[in-house]
Amino acid sequence: MPSSVKKIPGAAFLSFPDMYDMLVAELRERFFCDLRKSVRYGDLLYMPYIDNLLINNLKNESESIGDGKTAQGIPPLRVPYWCRTAMLSPLSIGFESIGDACRALSGIQRNWAPYDYQFFRRSALIREKLPYINLKERSFPVRIPAAPIGLYTLTGEHTMLASAATTSFLPAGMIRFTENHEDPPSRAYLKLYEALTLMHLFFGCDLPGKGERCFDAGASPGGWTWVLAGLGCNVFSVDRAELVPELMKNPRVDFLRHDAFTLKPEDVGTCDWVFSDVICYPERLYEWIGTWLSSGLCKNMICTVKMQGGIDWQLIEKFASLPDSRLVHLNYNKHELTWLCCKK
Ligand SMILES: C[S@@+](CC[C@H](N)C(=O)[O-])C[C@H]1O[C@@H](n2cnc3c(N)ncnc32)[C@H](O)[C@@H]1O
Known part of the structure; x- marks a missing residue:
């Protein structure tokens, strides 16, 4: 059976590892969000209803990212600081096979990065079949292309939450560097x-x-x-x-x-x-x-x-x-x- 792709309301916010509580505190204290209807998927918080202030900020953000402008054209972020990337136009995707999942994503756009908190093996199989993106640790200095990148996460064995529009050009909003354990005097x-x-x-x-x-x-x-x-x-x-x-x-x-x-x-x-x-x-x-x-x-x-x-x-x-x-x-x-x- 082919996959089903359904547009769903709201947005989803992904925190950095161990920073989920900071993200939630910021959504409550800075944006006055009511999180009672929200759903947690690992470090990703899906909010079906978001208040006007936040939704307007997100719209501005998505317009400047989605229209292919360079990073220099993007206005200062007004999305939560403790959010490494946000799903701006969330989709609920149901799929039968790994191939179905890949076809559903690549039918929307080329670049996709996973956020994995469960079903790691299945997610890896999907990632291997999608067009290549670099998810490895990077050596400094590195230049990141200002190219839009979507985000998906498996919420079940046959379901995923995905969004082509996000707020970061980094895969899943994160960069990691190869560490030098010999020379630097501190990890700073x-x-x-x-x-x-x-x-x-x-x-x-x-x-x-x-x-x-x-x-x-x-x-x-x-x-x-x-x-x-x-x-x-x-x-x-x-x-x-x-x-x-x-x-x-x-x-x-x-x-x-x-x-x-x-x-x-x-x-x-x-x-x-x-x-x-x-x-x-x-x-x-x-x-x-x-x-x-x-x-x-x-x-x-x-x-x-x-x-x-x-x-x-x-x-x-x-x-x-x-x-x-x-x-x-x-x-x-x-x-x-x-x-x-x-x-x-
Ligand atoms: C987080 S550490 C800096 C680490 C450093 N960036 C590195 O890469 O190793 C903070 C430093 O601020 C210094 N500091 C605190 N108050 C200061 C001040 N008023 N003037 C100068 N240094 C100060 C402390 O002595 C401490 O070494």
Whole structure:
């Protein structure tokens, strides 16, 4: 029997691993969603009814993604931060065989990524028959094509939830990097790999390169400085604690033991890139970012916004509304968001 494909109302939101509760909290507190009629499939939350604010945001999002515009044309995300991708036009698909499932999906569009939380074997068989997409760990640096990619998940042996329109160009909204267990002084380098990859995807921004000047605030033990020095940049690293000895000796790295936030942009001078991974209240970071933006002394910024207890959504909105910027939750972020800014 051929498969049945039925359009169903609402949308579905996929969280990062272990972040489902954050997604639910955000839907309740930021978008005031009533989740009583929603259905959970692993880390995917299907909401048949969604409120107007969220649905309008999703529509804007889907229009800019669906019409083939480049990533640079996409307005700042107003979908939940803790959602790695969303199904914008969900379909309920019933199928008899693996072949039926593949025909149903590839009849809609070429690129599909799975989200698996059960029926792993069946899902793998479907994936093998669909046109190839790269789901492997990636080596940094990597460029992600700005091509729409659908999402499907098996909700039963013969049923799946799928959507051709999603909010991310990454397969199932996630990128993973091959880890280097030898050289980096901390795992924080993975966060910077991901942030720099998204800077290109969102803004067409090149990687920091040879001879460019970077200011790394809250740099210790040195994961981000290690990435930047490795790319050939000259790094001014500031922290209250020293970097690991190898980086303290690195001729591309200039270290200062200081409170990074009491250094004025004029004290630091012109920079191609400014970074902050300082653990601080978001209010303090927002103020500091303002001093850099109004100084005109830097082009690009990447900062982690660390959440402290309950989230002040109004303040978070202020970060998201800064011009030429995006606020995102990365796969390698935990209880924090990452603010990316690229001045052309
Ligand atoms: C999450 S760690 C940074 C990790 C670093 N990005 C890496 O890749 O290894 C946060 C750092 O912020 C530093 N820090 C906290 N407050 C600071 C301040 N006011 N000025 C400079 N550094 C600060 C801490 O000493 C700590 O090393």
